[in-house]
Amino acid sequence: MAWKIIGINLSGIVISCTLIAFLIFVVLPSFYLISYIFLRWDEVWYEVFANPITGDENWRQIIMILLFSFKLSLSAVAFDLVFGVPLAYVLARKKFPGKNLLEDLVTLPLVIPTSGFGFATLITWTSSSGLSRLFGSTRLLSMNTAIPLINVPFILFIVHVALTFPYLVRTVETKIQSIEETYEIASRTLGASSLTTFRKVLLPLSIPGIFSGSVLAFARSLGETGATIIVSGVSTTASIAIVRWASEFKLSTAAFMGSLLVLIAWIMILPVEIYVSKNRRSSWRHLHIPTNLSMKIIKFERFLSRKLSIVKDIVPLIIVVILIIIPVVVVISSVTLYWSADPYTGRVEGGVVYQLFGPSRYLDLILRATLTSVIVASISTYIATCISIPLSFIIERRRYGHVLRTMLKVPLIIPTSSLGLSVLLLWGASGLCLVNSGIWMIILTHIVFSVPVIVESIIAAYEGSGVQMYEETARTLGANAYSAIEAVSLPLIKGGIFTGFILSFTHSLGETGATLIVMGRDTTIPVLVVNMVEALAIPAALFTSTYLIVLSLVMLVIIRILTQG
């Protein structure tokens, strides 16, 4: 009996410690950001709406920037939907050689540090060493060439598409995989063409996945900082504005914009969560199409199914190649091009070697930044793992688990710069005053987004391996609650823990937006890329981007091996 009394207390202690750590480290910052607005409303009012010199200039800027951000994000998501859903279908249902590779390529932008990727895209499209080499002109595009109609800079648009594409594709793919193929087979054997089957059977069933994928993609685009800051040129998005204002110490304006973004994230995620959790089959039932029109559509679809099946397979592939592979290849080849000297002027000062070893000693900076990055990634991932393992069990076991899981979605979708700002405000000089800007604050920030990443990975393993059944069996075989977890559950979800650890480590290595705000005088590698671009040290930036990309590719390979083994 004795151990039981201890046991009950122990589980109580573990649960409360986990929940407290979770609330303080993960949830509190974004709440604090919003409460900051109310606590210091006077300051905010003064700075944003009633500045004696500029009046409500800041407010008008906020509105303009938000509108621009929305336009950019909405168009990126629309593009994602048109090409991402077919790709998700192909990945979920078809077997073909090179499928794993294609999946990896689609996921690449999730793993690649965004500032490095942004720089690669920039070089590819606008510089003379990029795509223009193929076409013979000096540069293909200028940084601010806009897409007609929506009036969004082309480079900005394609970077956002590439970075949000994986969120949509992977979410929809997972959803489609969870739908039994029997429905499609039934529909096909009943005489529907593949396109009709897709529209009438698969699409209604995967609506929840398409919904949450779009929200995720939209939120990512809204909050993207690392690549945007490099390619934005004269345009300003909401998350960049936060970085700029924070660096100009306009904290109130930054906080106001930040909490607007957090609120938008909340407003988007809640209805979708509720919709998805209700698991309604389809809300399209009331969408009634007259029979003769529907007959025409079905005929047309039968025609298209025959003609278009290759197009459907090929077009998304081309997009993946253009948006993801080419920039990576270009940046790597440019490094060799620029290795000893600038290939166009022939000046040694414009070469990689000179910049690394020459008087500016970029190599030292790179090494220092590597050290900082690795320390940050290791410590934050370690702490996050310690919180995530018990947290995942609580989420799976307790009735309030789904509430925690919804809370965990927030750090994943709020703009990283808002996140950085909220950590800065909470822990820094104007809040609790416990931590100064610098490496420790970077670690605190990275914990916030690492916990959700690891928890999601553990939960996927947990639900995929039927842990509960094995654990119950162990209990009836004589194991108490703790030895059952130790001997059965943990070994079963080991893979999920490792994958989560590596994902979070990679994420931390590449994070830019939040780090920019909280880093103080310490610098991580992706931030260094931003600094180099700003200092126009292009060869050094090329080298560092390549270095980062290779580092994360290695991580990707490790993840692959882990998830397959």
Place this chain on the structure above:
Amino acid sequence: MPLVELVNVTKRFGKITALNRINLSVEDGEYLCILGPTGAGKTTLLRLIAGLLEPDEGEIYIDGRKVNKVPPEERNAVYMFQNYALFPHMNVWGNVSFGPIIKEWDQKRINDVTSEVLEMVRLGERKNAYPHELSGGMQQRVALARGIASGARILLLDEPFGALDARLRVNLRTQLKSLVKDQRLTAIHVTHDQEEALMVSDRIAILRGGRIEQVGSPQEIYTNPKSIFTISFVGGANFFEGVVSRVNKFGSEIELRGGLRIHVSDRSRNVGERVVVAVRREHISLGKSRRRGFNNLLGEIEDVMFVGGSMEYMIKLENDMTLFSRTLLKGSSTPLRRGEIVIISFHPGECRVFEYPRRGLLKEIEAI
């Protein structure tokens, strides 16, 4: 003293009452089957006994000790999932020695018990195999061995043959039962397969909609079913709806639809009462002449089906009712043909009379 006893046990999930005031006792060494359709609450009942669920009301006793709050690991009752839940990250040896290791027996005893039990289920040779390398039947034996090695006295088997193909299923039934009996274990075996229940169990409890309909030996359940549901679920029968028109000292007369009358030996019903008469298929014989002392009705053969060693006939009566008869196929007899007119006879003593169910006959016999 019974080994397992449930007293007024109720379990609810939100608005659903999965089990409603269940009373059941299982003797030491007994093989009890819980038989019921899907959703009857069978799994819930087993999980309550295993300690994986706690009852909302009532008490559960194991060995005379109230165990409502006792965790599963202290009950000596091993729960076997339908797919056996062999730990995928451990080999056969690891699975079977799981209980002994967890209970911290000394190394020699762990080895002895594990190898002894593995020999018993004839799997000593496969001790290094992983679960996914074994056939369904072997997996089941490993799961049994694992339970026995853990020192469990009670086996809780949730549809143990559900994951196996039909032929294997029948072979394994007897194996399972003799293993349980040899080891002097107590088994509570859940199934929706009446044939399986009749074949292996010492006693059967019929469960339906969270209530126990009847408990008894297989013969009792078959020959003396207490409800329309039991008779239709175990064995099946023909049902006649009618009204009692006369009661005398030999029995009662029931008037069916279309003015047909039949006689039953049962005298417990009152004149004017609405009743259902059930007659098993094998108690209905077909012939060319009327039999004395039997009910004789005229009908036309609508369909003939060959079912293993017997023939099953579908017959239409004069009042348009359909009924089924099953006769053993003997070497000499030629089967009847479709369209033939026959005399259908059954003995009043084989007729079981039930009160007409409030929600209608069809609803009552639907295997929900």
